[in-house]
Amino acid sequence: MQPTISGTVLLAFIAYSTWAAFANSDYFARPYISPFYSPCLASICGSARAGSQHVSAPHVGIFGPWWAISPAILVLIFPLGFRLTCYYYRRAYYRAFWQSPPACAVGEPHKRYSGETRFPLILQNFHRYFFYFGLIFNAILTYDAVVSFRSTTDKWGHMGLGTVVLVVNAALLWLYSLSCHSCRHIVGGRLKHFSRHPIRFKFWGVVTKLNSRHMQLAWASLIFVALTDLYVRLVASGTITDPRFF
Amino acid sequence: MTYDLKLRVWRGDASGGALRDYTVPVDDGEVVLDAVHHLQAREAGDMAVRWNCKAGKCGSCSAEINGRPRLMCLARLSTFERDEPITITPLRTFPVVKDLVTDVGFNYRKAAEVPAFSPSAAQPQAPFKMAQIDVERSQEFRKCIECFLCQDTCHVIRDHEDNKAAFSGPRFFIRYAELEMHPNDDGDRRQLVQQERGLGLCNITKCCSEVCPEHIKITDNGIIPMKERVADVRYDPVRFFRRRQGNPS
Numbered sequence: 001m002q003p004t005i006s007g008t009v010l011l012a013f014i015a016y017s018t019w020a021a022f023a024n025s026d027y028f029a030r031p032y033i034s035p036f037y038s039p040c041l042a043s044i045c046g047s048a049r050a051g052s053q054h055v056s057a058p059h060v061g062i063f064g065p066w067w068a069i070s071p072a073i074l075v076l077i078f079p080l081g082f083r084l085t086c087y088y089y090r091r092a093y094y095r096a097f098w099q100s101p102p103a104c105a106v107g108e109p110h111k112r113y114s115g116e117t118r119f120p121l122i123l124q125n126f127h128r129y130f131f132y133f134g135l136i137f138n139a140i141l142t143y144d145a146v147v148s149f150r151s152t153t154d155k156w157g158h159m160g161l162g163t164v165v166l167v168v169n170a171a172l173l174w175l176y177s178l179s180c181h182s183c184r185h186i187v188g189g190r191l192k193h194f195s196r197h198p199i200r201f202k203f204w205g206v207v208t209k210l211n212s213r214h215m216q217l218a219w220a221s222l223i224f225v226a227l228t229d230l231y232v233r234l235v236a237s238g239t240i241t242d243p244r245f246f
Numbered sequence: 247m248t249y250d251l252k253l254r255v256w257r258g259d260a261s262g263g264a265l266r267d268y269t270v271p272v273d274d275g276e277v278v279l280d281a282v283h284h285l286q287a288r289e290a291g292d293m294a295v296r297w298n299c300k301a302g303k304c305g306s307c308s309a310e311i312n313g314r315p316r317l318m319c320l321a322r323l324s325t326f327e328r329d330e331p332i333t334i335t336p337l338r339t340f341p342v343v344k345d346l347v348t349d350v351g352f353n354y355r356k357a358a359e360v361p362a363f364s365p366s367a368a369q370p371q372a373p374f375k376m377a378q379i380d381v382e383r384s385q386e387f388r389k390c391i392e393c394f395l396c397q398d399t400c401h402v403i404r405d406h407e408d409n410k411a412a413f414s415g416p417r418f419f420i421r422y423a424e425l426e427m428h429p430n431d432d433g434d435r436r437q438l439v440q441q442e443r444g445l446g447l448c449n450i451t452k453c454c455s456e457v458c459p460e461h462i463k464i465t466d467n468g469i470i471p472m473k474e475r476v477a478d479v480r481y482d483p484v485r486f487f488r489r490r491q492g493n494p495s
């Protein structure tokens with residue numbers, strides 16, 4: 001992708017997600033919860049604003065009533081860190097924002113260059129920990145997608161457009177995580193003998209295939225997670241009603 | 247069909263030089279190296295250019311064509327606009343000897359620094375059998391023709407002469423990767439490649455992979471796996487602790 005396009009999409013996402021994360025309202029419309037607000041670790045989610053009403057969104061009250069600002073702030077650092085240290089996004093923002101390099105064989109505007117050898121960029125080496133945390137989040141968002149098959153009165157066997165949105169969102173996040181370079185290394189890349197570890201070699205083969213699509217999955221999952229939040233927001237605020245299939 | 251092609255070629259030596267304009271008759275289906283040969287035969291008999299195979303296999307004819315590092319023998323004239331001049335300059339990252347010839351000695355010095363293959367004591371030496379799936383992994387890196395286009399395009403040294411001492415470059419990172427992935431190699435070059443060979447200077451922006459005429463996935467299959475291996479030994483507290491306990495990883 002062109003650095004200008006990727007830079008613009010990234011900026012648009014940052015602007016939207018910052019606004020959505022601080023909004024502190026319209027993130028829950030039974031049975032749908034916005035991915036930006038899940039898991040909710042603060043008890044204020046017990047009375048979350050949705051349109052003109054207050055609803056009880058699922059939460060664990062690790063942070064008591066004293067936590068008064070948006071609960072999204074508590075968890076967003078993990079997906080944010082995961083994307084920020086992702087090998088693909090690194091390439092995209094080094095090129096688009098840092099001009100290092102602006103394009104291949106085009107001179108860069110910096111006098112000195114130390115790459116990823118010093119603080120803070122040396123922290124990029126911790127990408128794998130964000131990957132592990134990302135898996136926990138994927139599990140939680142998958143759970144959110146599963147419970148969205150319940151109706152507004154908690155009966156199983158419901159499905160609305162929101163259910164589809166949540167399921168697709170969780171699937172894209174899994175594909176993005178599984179196609180990660182650190183994942184590729186962990187499942188088998190670090191081995192010297194593929195032949196002695198046939199099962200890990202198989203996994204490595206699958207992840208390698210996904211990995212060649214990592215860029216596309218990175219964009220698809222990024223854009224879709226914002227759309228998922230937007231969808232839940234529109235339903236919660238009463239702007240649209242969720243079309244119900246059964 | 248023959249037509250007249252405009253060439254702008256950098257002529258000069260270590261003390262300086264400039265672009266010079268030429269017009270040479272070329273044929274459809276020829277490559278940039280052919281045009282350079284016509285030029286040499288007709289009006290610039292003293293022009294220096296390095297080439298050997300004219301088949302994209304020896305890696306000698308690297309140059310920058312319209313600012314892009316490429317092999318002259320693989321650059322088809324049919325892919326350029328006929329009436330636009332084609333600009334050819336020597337590799338920018340290495341010192342010019344004369345005209346299009348540069349001194350690529352930097353790369354040979356970096357090659358000499360790579361600790362050699364060190365066969366494992368635990369395994370029979372000859373004949374050493376290797377499974378096909380293990381062979382394939384390093385075979386990708388073995389396709390390298392040492393054209394050094396990746397080294398030339400890498401912004402770490404292209405724009406920063408001062409990084410040259412501390413940076414081996416993408417061509418050699420895949421050499422380190424190949425050795426690290428070899429089932430019968432006992433060496434451990436992970437600390438070395440990070441601390442002294444400049445792996446951390448690479449910011450995985452992938453220009454090396456983009457210019458490689460052998461389509462080696464230098465970044466995805468060589469550099470990133472090496473960065474992950476380095477993270478295993480340098481940036482992984484869990485594994486660090488396990489090693490302290492005496493469990494090899």
Ligand code: SF4
Nearest residue numbers: 400448450451452454
């Ligand atoms: S990916 Fe790394 S080695 Fe390759 S050109 Fe970019 S900075 Fe240089």
Ligand code: SF4
Nearest residue numbers: 390391393394396458
């Ligand atoms: S890795 Fe590719 S670009 Fe680099 S020297 Fe080898 S063949 Fe040339």
Ligand code: FES
Nearest residue numbers: 086087088180181
């Ligand atoms: S998530 Fe992109 S490389 Fe790990």
Ligand code: FES
Nearest residue numbers: 299300305307319
């Ligand atoms: S002449 Fe051998 S690669 Fe071009």
